[in-house]
Amino acid sequence: MKQPACKDIKITEVSLRDGSHAVAHQFTEEQVRAVARALDDAGMHYIEVSHGDGLGGSTIQYGKSLVDEMRLIAAAVEECRQAKIAVLLLPGIGTVHDLREASKLGAKLVRVATHATEADVSAQHIHKARELGMEALGFLMMAHSVSTEKLVEQAKLMKSYGAEAVYVTDSAGALLPHEVRERVKALRESLDVEVGFHGHNNLSVAVANTLAAMEEGATRIDGSVRCLGAGAGNTQTEVLLAVMNRLGYDVGIDLYKMMDLAEDVVGPLIRGSQEIKKGSLVLGYAGVYSSFLLHAERAGRMYDVDPRDILIELGKMKVVGGQEDMILDVAADLSKKRKVEATR
């Protein structure tokens, strides 16, 4: 296996951001403090804290946060002795004002996230982050939905705005290892910035995908403890670290402490379960944005429609993040169609 030098691999723990989707954005300050403190103590490199849809995501459209994310960011910063706090920002949801606030509170890194074809909207926020002295990384979401050539073109745009790394973001958990490999390899060959990988486990291949990404030279790697993330969650951080140790990667994170915090600190926060069930499986199968799952389940209950039918339809429509309002439209249409068919 080709291995990047261990010191080059940086892990970003996303359970306090992607996991926000899984708890309908209801993290308390105490929960964030406890998770951040334990991750910091285990030696985690970066801890991402934001609303699930990034800074400014607390809205009716995306789901209101229980606690203002700036308070959560400040609390996480206070708890960390060595880990750096990261934030996510989707231009159009988060603003330059939000970025400035997060930076003032001590956030050191921002991932500016756009749909895989919309990198041009990231310019202002990447520039601003660099001006504020933050690390600024690009995050190309729904990377399964575009060709590798398109992804390279969009990554080059982010790089030209000042992004220090660009992520292949498998938002739908739809990519298979050979597809991850192809994308990461192409980015590595065409860009002289770091490449990252953010996976979702909807098809149960997030760890395999992450290993494929690392083999191709990805050095910015995401995970969430106990898979606490949207859909079936992300690459399970503590499992990934165990596998990496077996392969001889040592990134300086204490595996036993990660296992302990997974059971004792993150475990109690999990509502339901993060195992792959029919809803999350369909996300990966149909290529739908993982954070749509809870919205589709809610719409399914409202309109008495199987959430899988809603997700399959959304997949066919190639709906992207930010189009959450379409979920209700699709559910209403499916319900109407069914009633018409019943009267025939």
Ligand SMILES: C[C@H](O)CC(=O)C(=O)O
């Ligand atoms: C806003 C999304 O939840 C970002 C993300 O984690 C993904 O696309 O995956």
Ligand SMILES: [Mn+2]
């Ligand atoms: Mn995600």
